[in-house]
Amino acid sequence: MISRVPVLRFVKRSWSFLGPRRCILRPALNNNVCLVSNASITTTGVLAMSLKIKGGTDYMTVTNKGRSSLRTHTCGELRACHEGQQVILRGYLQYQRMGKFAIIRDAFGKTQVIIREEDTNLQKEIINTNFESYVEVTGTVHLRPVDQINKNMSSGEVEVLAATYQVINQARSDLPFLIRDHNKPKEPLRLKFRYLDLRHNELQANLRLKSQVAKKMRDFLQDKEGFIEITTPTLSINTPGGAQEFVVPSRHPGKFYSLVQSPQTYKQLAVIGGFDRYFQFAVCYRDEGAKPDRQPEFMQLDIEMSDVTIGDVKHLIEDLVIYAWPSHLPTISPPFPSITYSEAVTLYGTDKPDTRFDWKLQDVTHLLKNCGASVLENAVLMSGNSAHSFVIPQGQDYISKKVVSAWEDLAQKEHSQAGLSVFKVDSNLMLKGPNAKKIFPDQQTQLSRTLETQVGDIMVLAAGRTDNVVCNMYLSPILYFVKMCF
Secondary structure (H helix, E strand, O other), X not given: OOOOOOOOEEOOOOOOXXXXXXXXXXXXXXXXXXXXXXXXXXXXXXXXXXXXXXXXXXXXXXXOOOOOOOOOOOOOOOOHHHOOOEEEEEEXXXXXXXXOEEEEEEOOEEEEEEOOOOOHHHHHHHHOOOXXXXXXXXXXXXXXXXXXXXXXXXXXOEEEEEEEEEEEEOXXXXXXXXXXXXXXXXXXXXXXXXXXXXXXXHHHHHHHHHHHHHHHHXXXXXXXXXXXXXXXXXXXXXXXXXXXXXXXXXXXXXOEEEEOOOOHHHHHHHHHOOOOEEEEEEEEEOEOOOOOOOOOEEEEEEEEEOOOOHHHHHHHHHHHHHHHOOOOOOOOOOOOOOOOHHHXXXXXXXXXXXXXXXXXXXXXXXXXXXXXXXXXXXXXXXXOEEEEEEEEOOXXXXXXXXXXXXXXXXXXXXXXXXXXXXXXXXXXXXXXXXXXXXXXXHHHHHHHHHHOOOOOOEEEEEEEEOOOOHHHHHHHHHHHHHHOOO
16 A cells, blocks of 8 residues: 655644633744654754654753843743742743733743733733734743643743733734644745744744754764865856856956856865865755746755765765754664666656655566557567556545546656556456456456556556656656655
8 A cells, every 4th residue: 555654744733721811822842843753852052952742742942042131031941940930031922811811932932921910001011912022021930730730831830920011022913924823824925924934833943953954964074074164156157057047247247147056166176175075055056947846046965075986975975864863753774775777767767766655667568468459569569668557556536537637648748659548446356447348357367466456446557668768757757646646
């Protein structure tokens, strides 16, 4: 059946109220954190993070808050040991109810704030504060009642009894959206107001995780492998070949710069200059149009080495990835699986296979040479031709004739030299579809056995020239399309 390895997923949870006059403050690093269930991570760095999951809940804390003279603690820092202390907190107003309790959050977590019944002036100030305003609260740390402790919050054991409240920066009352983990706006609106969208937990967590992984990569290359990080220019001269380049005008008439597609030239010059092991996180620019798997600007870890073999490079990359790999993800160990270009194209129909899916193309040429269907026989009997197939498990449950027709159009557009056939597998493990009746029953049975089909499956088959692996490459767009449906 379908095999998938989850790499990162968002664990979603909505906030709730805990008892009278208390509510939950959502931290910038609490919900929607990129995690895999039942795992934990502890990484080190300038901002040391810890991702934990207990009982199906998740929270992230940054243990190093950084220095600040305007606050005594962060919103995710307070614990039971701080009971009775006078604190100063600064953060965004996440929520308030009737001015009697509020939630503030910062980049490190969230804290629940309560206001005395008799402090009506402070209550009015909070009521008149728009959500997402930046505020300052001073007060005393109190323990929560045992039955109201929030285990989903890093500061869930305590709350702050407010003494003073000040609005540092009032937000507009008509914000395009609020920072909530439910009923999120659509992507175009979030992208338009990206600076506001960045306050969401998953984006905060993603960027912090990226920073930690980059730091560990730097540590590995510099401290363990003797590399030097060199930043090369991004304004360069035109280099023919590859993608189209972005042109940058200059002050000199008739002269211009070109944004680099990669640091290839400069890094090789660095090696010539005596730096035999170089790396950098290089920003590259390529004007490749609106392709779905392309970006005009991207960052890559760029490495150049001298006096090494292919094996040395492979082992270095393996050790680098293992060293920087987040510990909350499934453990990886060397050697990494590897296949040749020929194997990739033969098994997956592409030179960049998604190996999370264990759907491989199978050569069925020998089963079609005398199958009874003249169209298929002629397609494989010609010199240099072959036939390949793959099975969609239980595909009849969700793939309609309209979808099959779209595949045929796509396949014809991609590789018109080969023919596509789509068959359904019936209760007798026989095939149904165009040309199916013309295939001898014995050949149908052999096809089903070879491909290990089951009732309800769909078999996709292509036949044509293989001198340029047309048959396999012909199937790859269909295979990719099917994978994306899961």
